[in-house]
Amino acid sequence: MPLLGLVSEYLGFFALLAAIVLVWKDSPWQKGTKVAATIGAMALLGAVLPAPPEDGAATVTAEADGKAAGGGSAAGVLAPASPTAGTTPEPSPRPRPEAADYRGMTLDDARDRAEAAGFGVDEHDASDEDKSIMMRLNWTVCFQKTGWTSSGTKTIDFGAVKNGAPCPAADGGAIPWPTMPDLVWKTWKTAHQEVAALGTVPGDHIMASTAYLNDQLPDEGEYDDWRVCVTDPAEGGDVTVDLRVTLELTHPDNGCPDPDREDGDRPDLPDRDDDGDPDYRDPFPGDRNRTSAFPNGLTGGSDDSSDGNGGGGGDHWNCPRTRWC
Template sequence: MSHPPAPPTSPHPRRWLTSRARVGLVLAVPLLGLVNQFLGFFVLVLAIVLIWKDNPWEKAAKVVATIAATALLGAVVPDPQGKDAGGTVARADGKGTAHGRAVDAVTSASPSPSPTVKPGPRAADYRGLRLDRAREKAEAAGFGVGDHNASDDGKSIWMRSNWTVCFQKTGWTWSDTKTIDFGAVQTGAPCPEEDGGAVPWPKMPDLVWKTWKTARKEVVDLGVPADHVLADTAYVNDTLPDEGDYDDWRVCVTDPSADSDVTLDAWVTLGLTDPRNGCPKSDREDGDRPSLPDRDDDGDPDYHDPFPGDRNRDSAFPNGLPRGSDGSGGSSGDDDWDWNCPHTRWC
């Protein structure tokens, strides 16, 4: 017995509803994107998954639907603020007025605050105090105290009573204990411009041809102790008169030389000459200290030798006692000279 033929097939109703649902989901993407861009993006991802999974559509239709869904969401989502948006904005100046000016980016949102840094604890100003005294005061105020050399000379601090505070910096430990760190230099030295910098030592001035009295005062004014300023002769065969008698002698050379650093422990020597003499040439090549003329070669420069042409007498015996004389009228040599003649200024 034969069965009647089956009726013609029609599209599967469930598949057809699924296709319509997919189309509706694509169209819902821009609508939900207007409400919330993150919600629109989520629905876009869901629509793309449903477009490509178990969908009888042709591949070309799937591609078109994907592009359309993405384009629809992009059309309704605003551009990120501050990106590629040129224009003119008004900025308030310090007087409260505003000036329009072209800018490359506009941002209406206030900048996000920077991470909060806990300020250091407040402390008294200990700068200028002797380091040991500053430490005592800071410790009494409840600080954990540290110290270091504030200059670049690399010296270690070993007697805090001989150091002076130039810089101080406060902070906190991980356990919220307040701390202070002192940067110090040796007492008497000037503070660097910044912590760890070079000490700005005073420079040796050019003192050539200034009197001993004037030059010595200039050196002492630099901070050099008066007993660290020494007088010497510029010529090897010259002799300084008694102290106070060479105040008007002139400076020819200094040690340290002009423009050198005058450090805390410096000793300064000024090479002097009688103003009747000029200074020795500075371009000598022999390296030795120069000598003044001494015609009779008796060790006394001619400029103060009363007998510059007589080898038998020198300035140590201005009354004419000849060399070799025993001072009693006789002579210890072969010559039997009278105490005052010959070879005396009385003859």
Template structure:
């Protein structure tokens, strides 16, 4: 004969009590879905453990508890029931994966700071510019700034056109001068051709005008300018007396470069004459007409028909008399040249 279950065990619970647990599931589920879930588990355990119910009744009670809980739970969201935090994480794109840069084995060289700005030495003689730059702590170098390839000799005769600063590998500040011969114009860029002035058109200009035009080029010093006669049998008057003579030709010719080393010759003639016709086949100077062949061009010979240049004619040669009895010149013997250009 079996004993009744001890008080406090699940078998002690009556059938109405067990049904009460099952019915409590939806009530608790309305309050909190997690509390309802715990109540459902507890009700199922009470139905199946030490219950006198038939198996079919136990299954029915289990299904009823689950159905009652499901009836009171809220509908799951369309995205599968994830909470808002999960949904926000799902809609946010994952951060881009970045790989750390490899650590360099050696730190790169730091760029050298620009050297301090030196004084502007352009336009100064090279020897003076070098002295001032060295006093300022620069290592000084120099080069020909033109394309003529000439070596730099006698620095006092060269002028600074360009300057460039830098550093040596040992940290010394440097300056490099690009120079040209003194009085030469600077090239447009370092290493370009010197823009020498061109010989102007001076034909039939006066000597006074030609001299002004040539010295205005600023590359022809006064001592490099020479006046000459255009005709072989002509001569220049004393200096200052041929200011109005006219230019017939120049050497260098019109349009040629005029450099600091150029010697300019200007061929002149008295304005009473025209210029000789250029004739490359002559090979010698062209002469002015001299009808008496006495060496004086007709335009300056007061007696162009007298080849003897007698003493009775100004600028004539002394008369040579056949009478040798007297040599004092009173009878025309010997040299008698008053008022002639020969005395």
């Protein structure tokens, strides 16, 4: 019987039952002897039987055997991991709170509306210049980002730029300022329209000046056809907010100064009589006592003699090369 138990627990068990039946049925032994023999046989069989597997191992073995019987492979089959007792699972990320789209609004208005909607509001310069924000009314919202505080308050952070400035491609990036176009030899009227169309400089910040030091602009509206010689900033330069653009002009009868002159100063137009007025607009280029500002003036000097022609005398009425004579 022990040998059969070593071969198979089932054979050993059936052999034990058969032996017990024979002892109690056909054996002439006394009852006490039969009881002792029965207990000894059971103890001997228990000694040779293998120990039963633990519950977890039995479960895995049974599952592996079942898969093998069904034609599947038990190799690589793992029991699902169970969370460690007492470990708190990590909370899933909290979704961002919903917010209205405040982009394009002045920072002042955006803050008021966001605070009314229950947000804690923060703000920053959206450009790479990282300027401090003063006068929120003068800033425009480009970007917004919502979130939560540790105490559960919903927040919104605004990235803004100065009014009139274009938004960067990304928060914290460079502002894509428009650049000064090529305006040389275009009329003042055309050049003024092109600069204003850039959108960063108001019309009253576009100034006209003369390209020549001894020249003078006529009254406003009378130099619309004058030509641009020099721009400040130069062609390709950034045209930023609050910048004052200067266009140096010349009368279309004159050419522009040499752009490569070494001194960098504005040159003078020809002035033969050296009276401060360039020849092109001086009605008396040979008389340094006559200027375009006072073309009908009189020559200097006078005396008390009368020539009989209505008062005054002598040199006072001596007016060669003037419109009076």
